[in-house]
Amino acid sequence: MHRKAILQWAAAHIEKADLSSALRSKALRELERYFSGSCSCRMDVPLPGTAFQRLVWRSLIRVPFGHTITYGELATRIGHPRAARAVGTALRKNPLPILVPCHRVVPASGGIGEYVGGTPRKRWLLQFERTGR
Structure with a gap:
């Protein structure tokens, strides 16, 4: 997996x-900044989705670059401690992968878990955030 391939995949997504054309343009700029290492990636803009999905995504945006959180921890953080599976469902509907960093969510049992872009991309993104390459 290479940075350019992941950037192209995320941009196509x-x-x-x-999204509005203005939001799409902002997201693409933030994506470029993410890979340059200068992105805070705080897409605090209205995203299409249910109220629950938006709650999950807003909370997930606060997980720092290079850190992970479990599905259960994210569910607890949003006030729904028994909704780990629903959190996973919301993450699959994420319109802005990488910028709304669903790759940072991992299972409590260990391992890497699933990702809308596939396990190899998730593994690469987590490694990139840990090491910068």
């Missing part, structure tokens, strides 16, 4: 998302 953003292009397909149901």
